[in-house]
Amino acid sequence: MSRHVVVVGSGPAGLGAAAGALRAGARVTLLDAAEDPGGQYHRMPPAAFGAARPGRLHHGWRGFERLRDRVLGHPRCAWWPESAVWSVDRTEQGPPHVHVLRGEADGAGRERHVLRPDGLVLAPGAHDRVLPFPGWELPGVYTAGAAQALAKGERLVVGDPVLIAGSGPFLLPVAASLIEAGATVLEVLEANPAATVARGWAARPWELAAQAGKAGELAGYAGLLARHRVPYRTGRAVIEARGDGRVEEAVTARLHHDWSVVPGTERTVPVDALCVTHGFSPQLELPVAAGCRLRGGAFTDVDDDQRTSVPGVYAAGEITGIAGAPAARTEGLLAGWAAGGGDPGDRAAAALRRRRDRARAFAGRLAAAHPVGAAWPGWLRPDTIVCRCEETDYGTLLHAADGAAAGSARAVRLGTRAGLGPCQARVCGPTVAELLRGRAGGGDPHRRPVAQPIRLGELANPPVDTPDKKESAR
Ligand SMILES: Cc1cc2nc3c(=O)[nH]c(=O)nc-3n(C[C@H](O)[C@H](O)[C@H](O)COP(=O)(O)OP(=O)(O)OC[C@H]3O[C@@H](n4cnc5c(N)ncnc54)[C@H](O)[C@@H]3O)c2cc1C
Numbered sequence: 001m002s003r004h005v006v007v008v009g010s011g012p013a014g015l016g017a018a019a020g021a022l023r024a025g026a027r028v029t030l031l032d033a034a035e036d037p038g039g040q041y042h043r044m045p046p047a048a049f050g051a052a053r054p055g056r057l058h059h060g061w062r063g064f065e066r067l068r069d070r071v072l073g074h075p076r077c078a079w080w081p082e083s084a085v086w087s088v089d090r091t092e093q094g095p096p097h098v099h100v101l102r103g104e105a106d107g108a109g110r111e112r113h114v115l116r117p118d119g120l121v122l123a124p125g126a127h128d129r130v131l132p133f134p135g136w137e138l139p140g141v142y143t144a145g146a147a148q149a150l151a152k153g154e155r156l157v158v159g160d161p162v163l164i165a166g167s168g169p170f171l172l173p174v175a176a177s178l179i180e181a182g183a184t185v186l187e188v189l190e191a192n193p194a195a196t197v198a199r200g201w202a203a204r205p206w207e208l209a210a211q212a213g214k215a216g217e218l219a220g221y222a223g224l225l226a227r228h229r230v231p232y233r234t235g236r237a238v239i240e241a242r243g244d245g246r247v248e249e250a251v252t253a254r255l256h257h258d259w260s261v262v263p264g265t266e267r268t269v270p271v272d273a274l275c276v277t278h279g280f281s282p283q284l285e286l287p288v289a290a291g292c293r294l295r296g297g298a299f300t301d302v303d304d305d306q307r308t309s310v311p312g313v314y315a316a317g318e319i320t321g322i323a324g325a326p327a328a329r330t331e332g333l334l335a336g337w338a339a340g341g342g343d344p345g346d347r348a349a350a351a352l353r354r355r356r357d358r359a360r361a362f363a364g365r366l367a368a369a370h371p372v373g374a375a376w377p378g379w380l381r382p383d384t385i386v387c388r389c390e391e392t393d394y395g396t397l398l399h400a401a402d403g404a405a406a407g408s409a410r411a412v413r414l415g416t417r418a419g420l421g422p423c424q425a426r427v428c429g430p431t432v433a434e435l436l437r438g439r440a441g442g443g444d445p446h447r448r449p450v451a452q453p454i455r456l457g458e459l460a461n462p463p464v465d466t467p468d469k470k471e472s473a474r
Contacts, residue, residue, distance in 0.1 A: 002027050002076070005339045006098050006115050008085050008286060009123035011039015012325040013317025015064075016332025017121040017339070018071045024340030029115060030071065031080035031100060033452065037068050039125055040145070041325040043153045060213075060325070067329075083113075086452040088120075088290045095120040095312030096290045099463075101454060110455075112463040119312055119339030122287055122300070123332060126280040126318035128170070131372070132431060133379045135241030136276070137388050140248075144174040144277035157183035159273025163250050165189035165238040166277040168370040172221035174275060175230060185230045186269060191278070192370055193235035193257050200369025214324055214362065239266070239379045241274055250274050259373025278372055281430055282319045284446035294446075304353060305344060306335035314339045322366065327359030377435060386435065387428040389421020397432065401439040409433065409440045424448050 005021040007014050010032040018030040030037075042064045072079045080102060087099040095117055103110035128145035130136065142158050144166060150156040161184040164175050168190075175185050190197060225232055239261060240251035254265035287300040293309035295301040300315040302308055308315050314335035317328035334352045342349060380386075382395030400412045409432075412418070418432050419425030425432070429445035 003118040003339075003341050004029070005119040005121060005336065006117035007031070007121045007123060007336065008098070009039065009125055009317070010034070010037035010079075011123060011125050011317060011328065012041055012064075013123035013125070013328035013332035013335075014039065014121070015067050015071055016329040017123055017314070017316055017336035018077060018332075019067060020333040020336025020338075020342070021119070021121070021340035022071065022074050022076055022336075024337050024342035026076070026119070026336075026340030028071075028074075028077045028336075028340075029080060029117070030077060031083040031085065033082065033084040033105070035081050037072065037079070037081075038064065040149075041328075043149060084452040085124075085286060086450060086454045088286055088451075090291050090310075093311075094118070095310070101452065101458060110458055112458060112461055114463045117312075119314065119341075120290075121306075121314045121316060121332070121335045121339050122290070122292075122308075122319060123315070123317045123328070123335075124283040124286055124319060125328075126282045126322065127426065128277045129279045129281045129430060130166075130276050130427070131278045131376050131379075132384055132386050132394075132428075133239050133241070134381050134384045135243070135247070137385045138241050138243050139246040140243065140272065141241050141274045141276065144170065144275040147273070147275040148174045148177045151177040151181040151183075155181055157181050158275065159271070160184055161186045161271060162273045162275060163187060163189070163238065163252075163269055163271045164275045165191070165236075165250070165252070166279075167191045167372065168277065168279055169218055169366065170277055170280075172218060172225070172232075174277070176221045176224050178275070179224060179228050179230070185225075185228070186271065187231045187233060188225065189236045189238065189252060190232065190234045190370075191237040191255055191259055191373065193255070196257055196371070197234055197369045200365055200367075203365060203368065213326065236265075237379075238274060238276060242268075247271060247274050255373065256375070257373065258375040260375035260378050279370070280318060280322050281426070282322070283426075284319060285448040285451040287313075287315055287319060288444065288446045289449055289451065297444075305338040305349075306331055307338060312339075321360060321363050323359050323363035324366075327356065327363065330356045330359055386431060387416075387418040387421065387425075389423050389428075390417040390419075392416045392418040394435070397435060398439075401436055407440055409436050412436060412440045419445070 003026040005026045005028050007017045007030045018028045021028045083100050083102045088096040090096050098115040100113040101110045128143050130143050147158045163186045171188050175188050238250045239253050241247045242249050250269050250271050252267050254262040291310050293301045300319045306314045316331035316335040380394045384394045400415045433445045
């Protein structure tokens with residue numbers, strides 16, 4: 001009997017993993033909390049919109065459609081949309097058991113399933129990271145990812161005019177999505193100075209040649225910005241948002257290379273909405289719950305075939321490093337091939353490893369060109385909110401870390417409630433950990449045994465039998 005591979009996430013990495021496992025001859029269950037496959041990169045408008053050209057705002061749409069149709073239409077693939085993995089249970093031998101809730105996230109009738117795979121591929125992706133600054137909690141301040149999701153997925157603009165700020169090449173597709181959806185983008189601000197960006201990208205130029213597609217994509221966005229006369233400024237950031245009840249103006253300032261503010265360079269810009277992003281946070285709760293070792297505390301550690309430190313568990317995509325959609329797809333193909341029992345000596349697998357390694361080199365350049373400067377906490381004031389769910393401010397956090405809770409990050413969190421609200425530290429976790437570094441240690445910001453919200457009633461219901469046949473081909 002063929003191996004059963006469960007793939008969590010149907011973004012570029014998950015779809016690639018499903019294709020790799022199918023090619024190796026495995027049976028695959030591909031599941032995603034979302035209604036449609038594609039993940040962050042190929043986010044589709046809802047079918048109800050009846051979009052004539054759903055791929056209009058997307059790069060590589062044709063290739064995505066081909067892969068999606070091949071995987072979801074395969075007789076050995078069961079596609080489970082609206083299926084959230086809320087927990088994984090370690091076992092004595094073999095991969096962990098996978099606990100799934102199937103059904104509309106806001107609906108009443110979600111079913112519990114427990115899957116016991118022979119191989120598990122984790123590909124849950126990342127979400128965008130936003131550093132706090134005074135006023136970032138005001139309505140009208142969005143993460144750039146949320147603004148892009150609304151533009152790409154719902155054809156909605158978050159405001160008009162919009163200012164986009166933060167760091168990384170991701171600023172460009174966000175600007176492009178908002179322009180295409182009809183918004184006026186005032187300017188795009190990259191916090192790193194031009195010298196840092198240029199040094200990062202210009203090192204080892206031969207590596208760029210191997211990533212011509214990605215470079216072409218970025219050049220396309222730059223052209224769109226130029227046609228719409230949107231300035232792209234480096235070494236400048238939004239350090240404050242102001243407004244009465246919602247954002248009305250952004251305060252921007254020039255930054256030194258460590259992101260400390262150059263005094264006297266502040267400017268006030270009237271805005272209707274502000275979109276900010278300072279990189280990505282990988283979603284590590286599932287690998288951490290499965291017992292996978294992390295690399296540098298930041299990413300899932302994998303070997304040459306995407307194996308994690310837990311037998312039978314593989315990882316692909318943004319949870320192993322931030323390298324973009326093509327890299328995620330290649331890692332997925334390799335992970336799926338290995339999880340499905342494919343021959344490690346296969347020639348196609350060797351070619352995939354080489355392609356994956358080139359993509360990882362590209363990721364290194366990305367990190368070098370767009371680092372987060374260590375002096376950003378200098379933007380904060382004592383009353384700046386750090387944890388938005390619990391409204392814990394910077395002053396309270398420091399007071400606890402230097403006082404009664406000194407030395408223990410857990411005690412600081414319990415005492416101030418930072419990270420204990422509805423988002424369970426998904427947004428503020430890395431920020432709080434960074435602000436407490438050197439003051440209060442311990443605790444894993446990614447330890448979240450319940451990875452997705454589950455109602456008590458759902459928890460009380462026994463799991464339904466998991467059908468062992470093809471569920472649907474979309
Ligand atoms: C908000 C955002 C916007 C981006 N926009 C761009 C862009 O415009 N251009 C660009 O080049 N790159 C963009 N990126 C980066 C790009 O999306 C990634 O490089 C690529 O999508 C990574 O693929 P992935 O498969 O690892 O993750 P993703 O594409 O994020 O896919 C992960 C999938 O896993 C699912 N999932 C997560 N947790 C669970 C769970 N517990 N149970 C079930 N399913 C789960 C999610 O619903 C999602 O569909 C963006 C990233 C983010 C976070």
